[in-house]
Amino acid sequence: MNGSSNSHASSSSSPSRTNIVYIPEAGYDAQPQPAFDYHSLDGQDPSICIDNGAHSWRAGFSSMNTPYIDRPNITARYKERKFGRNLLLFGRDTEVDANSRSNIRSMFDGDLLIHSDLLECALDFTFCTLGIDSSKIEQPVVMTERLANPLFSRAMTSELLFELYNAPSVTFGIDSLFAFSRQKHQDGLAVSLGHQASTVIPILNGKGIMSRAKRIPWGGANASELMLKLAQLKYPSFPTKVTPSQATFMFRETCYFSTDYDEDLRSLADPAKLSEMTKVVQFPFTAPEVNEKTEAELAAAAERRREQGKRLQEMQARQRAEKLAKKMADLEEHKLIQSERPQYKKAEFIARLREMTDFDNEADLDAYIKRTEAEIRKKQRKDLGMEEEPEEEPSFPLVDRPDSDLTEEEIKEKRRQRLMKAGWEARVRAREEKKKERARVEEEKRLEEEERTTNLSGWSLRLKEEQEAVIARIQERKKRKAQLGDRKSAAAQNRMKNIASLAAEEKSSTSKKRKKGEDDDGFGMDDSDWHVYREIGGDEESEAEEDDQQLLDSLESRLLQYDPSFNEEQTLVGRAEAKNKLINAFVRGGLPPGEKFDCEDIRLNHQLHLNVERIRVPETWFQPSMWGIDSAGLGEVAGWVLDGFEEEERRRLMQCIFITGGGANIPNLIPKMRNVLTPILPFRAPLKIVSSLDGGDPRLEAWKGMAEWSSTAEAKEARVTRAEYEEYGGEWLKEHRWGNVPP
Incomplete structure (x- = not known):
């Protein structure tokens, strides 16, 4: 499909939605206005x-x-x-x-x-x-x-x-x-929601009372500017510049007054409701030229990828077989040399051995043959899917014999066998320690199982407390990492002080040579001396983070398995998912069911998703202090103006509260005005609010x-x-x- 300069035509292929608003591509009149006759x-x-x-x-x-x-x-x-x-x-x-x-x-x-x-x-x-x-x-x-x-x-x-x-x-x-x-009333209140300011003027006996009039320094221009700033804050990497006229269009086409602002904000903690109220603003864009492939071409490309993968697997298998065959052939050559041992004297055989191979003695040849045979058997069993052979206990015959009974070559072999025996014993000890550790873990599991069966609530409470402590440590560690990224934070400044201190100590120690016989300060002999280096390098943090994550996974898996009151939403991942759902609904809400945001889709990248902003921007007329305006709200000012008259005059004024100006087109203005004025006016006093005569x-x-x-x-x-x-x-x-x- 070829690209087109008409963005709305290119976006028409998207699913039909009633919550999408298109920014006009041209803000001017294509045809000039004719002169009046x-x-x-x-x-x-x-x-x-x-x-x-x-x-x-x-x-x-x-x-x-x-x-x-x-x-x-x-x-x-x-x-x-x-x-x-x-x-x-x-x-x-x-x-x-x-x-x-x-x-x-x-x-x-x-x-x-x-x-x-x-x-x-x-x-x-x-x-x-x-x-x-x-x-x-x-x-x-x-x-x-x-x-x-x-x-x-x-x-x-x-x-x-x-x-x-x-x-x-x-x-x-x-x-x-x-x-x-235009009204038939001689008394009333003229409320104007203008572009730069809003005014409230009382009219009594058919004449405006200018001495009681009030002005609020907030209008449609301020609301449009606020909408623009909120959009820029929400989408800092938006691909096009949002102009003030486009911000005004968004404000007028998407916003409405909330009759209960605080309650509506609390309800938007639910991602579903946040997505439901989202309006998608589609900006013009030029789709790039894309050459779409046919089904046959896509199928051929997939087949080529499968063939390439198959050839790669066959090549790897062939290489492994060649390496194994080469190793087996090399083993046969060394076995042939080993079989010739009885035909030669010892010195002659060692000379031939050095000439034919890289070994200097018979023991090295025997060890190589044994090791190679073990490797070949291991690879063959692995290819057949069989388990590995258990390791045989090696023998070290020369270790216990005194050096006086050994030749020079045997003494060298004794040293090698001693090292091999030490390695073997270390592996045996490691296996024993693993067995003991498994036994200890099994005992802890048994005790925990006993506690869980006898006191499930206490067991669950203890694990939940441990979970909260681990989560707190993980979050504190993330906070510290974020602080280290800011060079002005206290953590970053402390780190720089440590580095500077180490550099100063290093410089002073190298500038003065230690005199003969002078004792070393011993720094580094104790493990605690290296704490500062781990703190600077971050090694300790990394290890602790891994340990905490493993512990958290274990705690949450046990709670999910045995505690019916614990669910996925209470885990760390569940909490993050709930937060991510709310953030996703806030930033990318309003998409139709089944459609996910694709960062490569140019149409989706040219969309603004407005939800909270739709009620937050108009609310400034009634709560200017939210955005730093030192003024009372529209409802409060109107109530104050009405309270300045006698009871009978106030009742007459309340019969025609007339709202005009561009801001009067915002939906829900009259219900919002009624909800704000009703609590501050006399109980059950008649109240009439209108915005247009016809x-x-x-x-x-x-x-x-x-x-x-x-x-x-x-x-x-x-x-x-x-x-x-x-x-x-x-x-x-x-x-x-x-x-x-x-x-």
Whole structure:
């Protein structure tokens, strides 16, 4: 199968899953947005409504049902190298290539509008896309602004609209209050989950109470950044770079609010539940070219491997047979020489022996023949599958004879026989010690068997205590090894001190020659002196680790055999497997049944598995302190705002808690808000929480609200005209129900 640049097409061969989310390959619009037919507005007098959000820019005429422009509020302005043209891209078009992506900028610094040049670019794009081709703007402009917007930001926007575009009038209002204006309630709470911050504004008698409003420094941008950091921490060797826009996509497509966060976290200790909640995020990739072999080719390759293995076995058997035949032929030659012994005198035979072989005496020849015959019999019995012959007790006739009765050659032979006898006796003693050790072990087994049959609970408790002690030693040893790998740890520093001390002692001892008659210090005579060398080299640790592992295997095998309350999960391997299952579910959960992770599969290597992150990231709106934000959570702030009113006013406010903003699209937000507010509000007090008037997208509520409000008499009275701008300046604004309070 040939590789393809379309990663999603290549991944379509995988099993069908509902828990997989595909990252879009292109973040830009392939077709440019056509300009609106401005002349179709003849006879109408709509306003130009612009929702200038920190994440999205939405604009259109108030006569429209939805904004004509809905794009990310980012701009890329750079000079193209190929043709030398100055390019200006806005919204998703900034993702078209690497040059545009590297020049992406936002007009906001956090939640503060500061870049007038980028605002001008956005306004140019907006008016061109709306089809306005005249030298001046004929329609009034209505724009959103932040809660407690600084005067210089408003002055900057007013200056652009009046001086550059000749707008007839401008009106500013708070986005969440514009969204609340669509409600039929005069009282309520406007909760906005924005991109850079979240706000809570109480509305009483149809007017926002700015003195009671609160702001939380956490929004969708922070949540996306947190998702990106968690993904980077979880997959440090991910093959591609995860961009902020992709992190935002993951956050919006996979996360949801947990109605009981602590309980859900405890339940995820079960690997099955962790895998069940996992969402797999598939990133684009290019599959390499792979030439798949046919079944016949695979079968032929397998047959060739079998033939090669068979030939190798035959060659090894032939080599063994040749070596055995050669050894047998050599044995026959030496036996022939041995049979000629009676035909020669002793001196003549020894001379012939030295000439024909490498031996200097008859005893060496006899020993070689005997040893070779034993080796041949051993190999022949092994080839036939028979047991080895028991070792015969050798005889040493010259050992007990005095040297005075022996010749010079016999004295040499006596020394050799004495060494052979010492080796034989050592082997006999070793066999006896093994027998005694087996007897001791059998006695210990008998005593343990007796204890087990008479007191099973006590026997089991003793073995479990020994098991825990051995496991503790093994884990402590692993911890020490890990510490030695860190040069800054206390164990590594102590090791370096020992080495430095030994080096200093060695240098001082070699620099001064010991005087004649001066006694040696005796270092090394005692086994304890070598402890420091074993500690540095790690030999002692290795031996102790092997002994502990053998002891642990013995303890666990006996407990598994005789204690019905002890199972595989309580063994060291079982504990490690349980931990590995949880880690595997955390890192590679969500795979379909029967599919295992293959590190060579490029499709699986381009996947992120999100589980705990799906509830952890949204939870920051209600617990900002989890990520170092010194602020109360959204529910706590909303409860505090409600508690600041009298009982009757509080009941009226609780009848319409309206949630808007991009974060309002995260599932389970309303149940989560209800669960958080219910315990801190009066007992059984009626509570109504909504997020959209007509069940649409909460992100568009602010634009729809300003579009509906812009045609009212109140909106017309709140307009700041060009004459008022020229008289009072850009910081001048008129107070209305949904705007900021003038200074």
